[in-house]
Amino acid sequence: MSFEKFNFHSKIITGVQALGYTAPTPIQAQSIPPILNGSDVMGLAQTGTGKTAAFVLPIMQHLIRGPRRAPRALIIAPTRELTQQTSKVVGQLGRGTGLRTISIYGGVNIGQQISALRRGIDIVSACPGRLLDHIQRGTIDVSNIKILVLDEADLMFDMGFLPDIKKIVKHLPADRQTLLFSATMPDDIKTLAKKILTDPVMVHIGHTGPVASVEHSFYPVQQDRKTALLKSILCNTETGPVLVFTRTKVRSKRVARQLEDSGFDATALHGNLSQNKRQQALDGFSRGRYKILVATDVAARGIDVRKVSHVINYDIPDTIDAYTHRIGRTGRASETGDAFTFVTGSDSFTARSIKRVLGNKLKHCAVDGFDIAAEEGTRQVRNRRPGGQQNRKKYNPNNRSRSAAKTKRPSFC
Numbered sequence: 001m002s003f004e005k006f007n008f009h010s011k012i013i014t015g016v017q018a019l020g021y022t023a024p025t026p027i028q029a030q031s032i033p034p035i036l037n038g039s040d041v042m043g044l045a046q047t048g049t050g051k052t053a054a055f056v057l058p059i060m061q062h063l064i065r066g067p068r069r070a071p072r073a074l075i076i077a078p079t080r081e082l083t084q085q086t087s088k089v090v091g092q093l094g095r096g097t098g099l100r101t102i103s104i105y106g107g108v109n110i111g112q113q114i115s116a117l118r119r120g121i122d123i124v125s126a127c128p129g130r131l132l133d134h135i136q137r138g139t140i141d142v143s144n145i146k147i148l149v150l151d152e153a154d155l156m157f158d159m160g161f162l163p164d165i166k167k168i169v170k171h172l173p174a175d176r177q178t179l180l181f182s183a184t185m186p187d188d189i190k191t192l193a194k195k196i197l198t199d200p201v202m203v204h205i206g207h208t209g210p211v212a213s214v215e216h217s218f219y220p221v222q223q224d225r226k227t228a229l230l231k232s233i234l235c236n237t238e239t240g241p242v243l244v245f246t247r248t249k250v251r252s253k254r255v256a257r258q259l260e261d262s263g264f265d266a267t268a269l270h271g272n273l274s275q276n277k278r279q280q281a282l283d284g285f286s287r288g289r290y291k292i293l294v295a296t297d298v299a300a301r302g303i304d305v306r307k308v309s310h311v312i313n314y315d316i317p318d319t320i321d322a323y324t325h326r327i328g329r330t331g332r333a334s335e336t337g338d339a340f341t342f343v344t345g346s347d348s349f350t351a352r353s354i355k356r357v358l359g360n361k362l363k364h365c366a367v368d369g370f371d372i373a374a375e376e377g378t379r380q381v382r383n384r385r386p387g388g389q390q391n392r393k394k395y396n397p398n399n400r401s402r403s404a405a406k407t408k409r410p411s412f413c
Contacts, residue, residue, distance in 0.1 A: 002022065002023055002024075003016045003021060003022075003023075003024060003057075006024075006032055006033070006036065006057070006058075006061075008057065008060075008061055009060075009061060009064050009065075009097070011064070011094075011096040011097045012057065012060050012061060012064070012093065012094065012096075012097060014095075014096050015092060015093040015094055015095050015096060015097070016057070016093060018092070018095070019092055019093065021053070024050070025049055025050035025053075025054075026045075026049065026205045027043060027045040027049045027050055027051055027054050027203065027205045028050050028053055028054040028057070030203045030205065031043050031051075031054040031055065031058075031203045032054060032057060032058050034201040034203075035054075035055060035058035035059075035177070035179060036058045036061060036062075038177055039177070039199075039200070039201045040177060040178045040179065040197040040198050040199065040200040040201070041055075041179045041180070041200055041201045041203060042179075042180045042181075042193055042197060042200045042201070042202050042203070043055075043179070043180070043181040043182070043203045043205075044181075044182055044183075044184075044185050044202075044203065044204045044205070045181070045183065045203070045204075045205040049205060051151070051181045052085065052086055052089050052151070053089060053093065054181070055075070055149050055151075055179050055181065056086070056089050056090055056093055056094075057093060059073045059123065059147055059149075060090070060093065060094050060097055060099060060123075062146065062147065063099055063122055063123070063146075064097050064099065068098070068099075068100075068120065068122060069100070069119075069120025069121070069122065070120070070121075070122075070141060070144045071117075071121055071122065071123070071124045071140065071141065071142060071144065071145060072122060072123075072144050072145060072146045072147070073122065073123045073124070073145070073146065073147040073148075073149070074123075074124050074126065074131075074142065074145045074147070074148050074149070074172070075123065075124065075125045075126070075149040075151055076126055076127070076128055076131065076148070076149065076150055076151065076156070076165065076168070077125065077126075077127065077151040077152055077156075078127065078128070078152055078155045078156045078158075078159050078161060078298075079105075079127065079152075079155075079298065080103075080105035080106070080107065080127060080275065080278070081278075081282065082151065082152060083103040083104065083105050083125040083126055083127055084103045084105075084125075086103070086125040086151065087101045087102065087103040087123075087125045090123055090125070099122045099123060100120060100121050100122050100123070101121065101122065101123040101124070101125060102116050102117065102121045102123075102124055102125070103125050103126070104124060104125070104126035104127065104130050104131055104134065104140075105126065105127040105130050106127060106129050106130040106133075107274070107275045108275050110130070110133070110134075110139075113130075113134070113139075114134075114137075114139045117134070117139060117140055124140070128156070128161045128164035128165055128168060129161075129164060131164075131168060132164050132167055132168055135168065135171050142168075142171050142172055143173065144173075145172050145173060145176055146173075146176055146177060147176065147177045147178075147179065148169075148172060148176055148177070148178045148179070148196075149178075149179045149180075149181070150165070150178075150179070150180045150181070151181050152181070152182065152183070153180050153181065153182040153189050153192075154182045154183055154184045154185070154186060154189060154321065155298075155325070157186065157188045157189060159298065162188065162192070165192070169196055178196055178197050178198070178200075180192075180193055180196075180197060180200075183321070183324060183325060183328065184321045184324070213331035213336050213337060214311075214327055214330055214331035214336070214337045214338065214339050215336075215337070215338050215339065215361075215363070216327075216339045216341070216358050216361055216362050216363065217338070217339065217340050217341070217362070217363045217364070217365045218341050218343045218351065218355075218362060218363070218364050218365065219233075219340055219341065219342050219343065219365050219366070219367065219370070220343050220344075220364075220366065220370075221342050221343070221344060221367075221370045222344065222345075222370070223344045223346075225370055226314055226342050226344075227255060227258050227259075228370070229342065229367060229370045230244065230255070230259070230312065230314060230342075231259070231262055231264075232367055232370070233312070233340065233367070234259075234264060234292070235410070237310070239291075239309045239310050240307045240308065240309035240310075241285060241288070241291060241292075241293070241305055241307055241308045241309065242291060242292045242293070242308070242309065242310045242311075242312060243292075243293050243295065243305075243308050243310070243311050243312070243326075243329050243330070244292060244293065244294040244295070244311075244312045244314050245294075245295060245296070245297065245311065245312070245313050245314060245315065245317070245326050246294060246295070246296060246314045246315050247296070247315035248296065248315075249270035249271055249272050249296055251314075251315070252268045252269070252270045252294045252295055252296050253268045253270060253272075253294075255268075255294045255314060256268035256292075256294040259292055259294070262410055263410025264291065264292055264410055265289065265290050265291040265292065266290060266291070266292035266293070266294060267281045267284060267285065267290045267292075267293060267294070268281065268293075268294045268295070269281045269282065269285075269293055269294070269295040269296070270295065270296045271296065271298060281293065285305060286305045294314070297317070297322060297325065297326065305329075308329050308330045308337065309330065309337055309338065310330060310337065310338045310339070310340065311326055311327055311329055311330045311337065311338075311339045311340070312339075312340045312341075312342075313326060313339070313340065313341040313342060314342055315342070316341055316342065316343060316344075316347045316350050316351065316354075317350070318350065319350070319353070320353050320354055320357050323341075323354055323357075326339075327339045340365075341354070
């Protein structure tokens with residue numbers, strides 16, 4: 001199937017071709033037709049499967065022939081990075097359509113957003129809090145909204161945005177098309193979907209586990225040896241851009257600083273950064289200035305760097321859903337990727353949950369000097385073959401990991 005099958009306007013097809021899109025992904029192939037037909041859609045698919053284009057393309061098709069310069073499509077996402085990413089995709093795919101978009105989020109001067117809205121906008125991509133602020137101020141007119149999109153809905157709920165979403169929906173026309181996209185579908189989202197979607201078309205692509213194009217490895221390590229293990233792996237592994245996840249803001253800053261002091265091109269991304277600093281970190285990572293981005297879960301949602309070769313869980317995620325979201329940053333758009341997770345003796349419960357989902361896809365690696373195989377907690381997460389044989393491999397620096405681009409090594413490596 002090609003994008004021409006959807007009978008998009010020629011100006012939209014031009015944008016599709018300019019980005020090098022050839023065939024729609026499964027979520028796009030199954031979501032676009034019902035959206036074009038005006039149906040409400042609930043889309044469930046893994047992170048990195050092309051969900052943004054799945055709703056942006058039909059939205060532009062709906063809007064391209066209608067009135068201009070009054071918001072007619074509203075896309076709500078939980079983080080400023082996601083709103084910016086969506087606006088960027090709209091700008092790229094719709095470069096010849098004349099449709100205007102804006103990204104609305106907090107932490108920046110609201111006056112510039114007000115000025116842009118007054119000049120006329122067709123598609124609004126917004127975070128809930130700042131959008132509600134504009135609605136209450138009367139600086140945005142949502143009375144003409146024809147299409148509402150809730151993007152990354154599961155994270156929206158995790159971040160406590162449900163009350164704001166309910167308030168925003170009350171200001172929107174009842175006669176509208178509503179689309180909800182999520183990587184997972186907890187009960188809270190199902191409940192909201194029943195209230196705001198009308199007879200939705202269900203699009204469920206695969207399972208909600210990590211994408212199949214990623215290889216998964218556990219690395220047992222003592223807590224106070226994690227940074228040393230991270231440096232060892234980075235020194236002895238060919239990588240492209242690397243995304244390192246930590247559990248806290250303080251730790252992301254500390255780990256990034258330790259890597260930088262050791263000669264790695266690293267920076268941190270966390271919620272305590274100003275918007276300018278956040279943007280500098282994201283731009284530097286996407287443009288190759290920084291080879292390693294050390295981030296927290298919330299800060300990293302919305303990162304759109306296609307060539308991330310490795311995701312390293314410096315701290316194991318709390319849930320399998322969180323693991324799925326993290327790993328979705330690599331192995332995107334038919335690329336392959338690697339996911340390394342550091343496992344301490346106290347991580348056995350979460351490690352077992354991840355292992356149950358991954359099954360035989362999970363490998364256990366040991367780096368000389370860091371293995372904690374004797375610890376009881378780590379023994380519980382061993383992957384054993386029939387007959388009790390362990391599926392473990394010693395880490396060999398000469399066995400390079402898969403990647404098209406090689407990261408420059410610090411001189412001490």
